Each structure stands twice: as C-alpha cells, then as structure tokens.
Amino acid sequence: MSDGAAGTDTAVAADDAGAGDGGAARPGPPAWLLGVGPLVLLAGLLFALFRFGPLGLFDEAFPPVEELTIERIWFPGPGVMKVAVVNGGPEAVTIAQLAVDDAVWSHELDGERTIGRLERRVITVPYPWVEGEPHQVVLITNTGVTFDAGVDVATTAPPVGGRYLGAFALLGMYVGVLPVLLGLLWLPFLRRIERRWVDFFMALTVGLLVFLGVDALLEAFEVAGEVPGAFQGTGLLLMGALGTPLAVNALGRARRNPDGTAAPFQLALLVALAIGLHNLGEGLAIGGAYASGAIALGAFLVVGFLVHNTTEGLAIVAPLARESISIAPLVALGLLAGVPTILGAWIGGFSSSPIAVTLFLAIGAGAVAQVVIELARFFGRRAESGLTAPLNAAGLLLGLAVMYLTGLLVTG
Secondary structure, three states: OHHHHHHHHHHHHHHHHHHHOOOOOOOOOHHHHHHHHHHHHHHHHHHHHHHHOOOHHHHHHOOOOOEEEEEEEEEEEOOOOEEEEEOOOOOOEEEEEEEEEEEEEOOOEEOOEEEEEOOOOEEEOOOOOOOOOOOEEEEEOOOOOOOEEOOOOOOOOOOOOOHHHHHHHHHHHHHHHHHHHHHHHOHHHHHHOOEEEEHHHHHHHHHHHHHHHHHHHHHHHHEEEEHHHHHHHHHHHHHHHHHHHHHHHHHHOOOEEEOOOOOOHHHHHHHHHHHHHHHHHHHHHHHHHHOOOOOOOHHHHHHHHHHHHHHHHHHHHHHHHHOOOHHHHHHHHHHHHHHHHHHHHHHHHHHHHHHHHHHHHHHHHHHHHHHHHHHHHHHHHHHHHHHOOOOHHHHHHHHHHHHHHHHHHHHH
C-alpha cells in the first residue's frame, strides 16, 4: 500500500512539474500551431460564407447601402473648388453628377468614378465661387442618392509654403506658446505666499484642468459625428480617451514618492504633457477653422486665446511652488505644453480631417483626466481636508469660473 501511494505521489509531482514549465513536456502539436489553428479555421469559414453562404440572397433582396462623406471643401484659387470625399459605407459608390448652389456643374475626379469602401477621391470643380459667400455642394450617385455639405464663408485656402507655414507657426506661438510661458511667471509669486494659499492655487489648477478635459471631450464627441461611419468616430474617441490615461499613468510610475504620489517635478511634467496634447487638438481645430474661413473673429480670437491659455502656465508651476528649479527645465515645460499648438495649426491648416481632430481631442481629454487624478492624489496627501476644505473648494470653483469666463473670448 505504501509503495502504491508513493507511486501516485510521484505521478502527481511529475504532472505538476509538466504544468509548471508551461506544458512544454506534454506530447502533441507545437504551441504555435495551436495558436494559428483557429485563425486558419476562421479564414476557411469566411471563404465558405462568401462562396456558398446566403449573402447573395440578401444582396438581391435589398437595395445597396451607399454612404459618402464630404470631408472637406476648399478653394485653392479663383474659379476653382475642390471637394474631398470618402466612402465609409459597405458598398462601392459611383458618383454620377455634382451640383453647386442648386446647379449641376462639370467636374473631374482624381481617380475612377466608382469609389470603393474606405477609398477617397478629390473632386475638382471649375466654379466661380465668391469670396465671403456661402456655397453648397451636392453629390448625386448613379442610383439617385444624394450627399451634401457646405461652407459658410468661402475664402482662398492657404497653399503649403514658407509664407503660410510661418503664418500658422506665428498663430500657434500667439495662442499656445507665449500664453503658457507667461503663465510660468507666476512661480515667484507662488513661492512667496503661505502654504494654505499654495494649496488654494493647486485646487485652482485642478479646476482649470477639469474644465479643459470636459471641453475637449465634448468637442471630440461633436467632431466624431462628422467621421465617416466605417472609421468609427466613437471608437477613435474611446481609444484616445481611455488609452491615453493608461499611457500617462505608465509614464508617471517611474519616479514616485514612497507614499505612491508623483514627485513635484514629475507632476509638473505630466501637467505640461497633458496640456500639450490638449493644445495639439486645439491647434488642429484653430488651423482648420482659419483655413476654411469658418473663423471670422480675427485678432479678437487671438486675444481671447492669449488670455485663456495663460492660465495653463499657472497649472504647470503650481506643483513646483516649494521646489527649486532652474530656468532651462522650466522653459522646457512651457514649450512641451505650448509647441504642440503650432504642430496642430500646421496639420489643421493644410489638411484638416475630422478623423485626426477627433482622435487628438480625445487623446488630450484622456491625458488631462489622468493628470487630474494624479493632482487630486498628490493634493489629498499634502493638504488638510484635501479639496473639500473651504478655501481649496473655492480654488477649484474659481478655476472652473476662470476657464469659463476666458472661454467666452474664444467662442463665436
């Protein structure tokens, strides 16, 4: 009996050893084949479905589903209009006619008239458009389905060249870089005030960022509605808004304090990164709006962004109020937050796309959300009663109010 029990124990131990080394000792097909097998079967199933399945019956029973999205209308010069379209539907679509302002016009496509799924075309229309006037474009397919879009204010689109590259860079400097650098100048002030007032401005920073994040998320939802169906605007938004906090959190785990909070400089770095990602999306929207003539506020808009974005510099330096830092890294933080506005203005000014705008706005919102969590964690450990203390709660509400009031200057 004892020998038999010992033999059983030996067998169990051998099985456990086999399981412990990942099953490599077990007989059978190699692991890679087990991993590839389901994919091969899936490919076979898809072949059978399209070759012998009932899809043809449904194709015969229902009319084709057509979906064209007019992504952009621009005017490269006098008498010329261009229209960018993408097929975001399940079926190929053939463009038969094009009408501008209720009149059918001749036009040329940069490819075949039949546009396959996920394919794009640019249509060139010789049309005497009028500066500052609205224009409406209607596409008519060979099945009679129509797709329309328009511009509120027609204006000549900026060509890619040194002049306009410099102009958009200057625009990004004014609305993104300079305001943030100005905001950094609040650091000496923060160093001279009492601890409770530093906490007040930390809470104000949380309010500023909460407003920025919600504003970017709402704008991303709005633009996602313009994304062609096949590109899944909501999916882009979810990837940006949920994936970015995970990435920022991974970056923030490198140099934490023993209590699990981020070090002050690391926290300021994360704030600058989050604001930079937000400003990239903001630059995309600004550049695209200027290029299409949708923004007619001119200098007033620039002044509004100058005031609005100066508060972002305060958000960066608030965690550094009791830290020693030289000028160079401080300026680097400001550039990290502000320079993406220039990149966004370039991209938006020369090739605006609702897909890119949705993704980058969502990325900005996600980054801001993660930094708000880090700030709240850091703030809760160092301040009495955290954000619920009366003075700190007042700071948070004041941060929201400041962003709201300065935001009035940049909304048309």
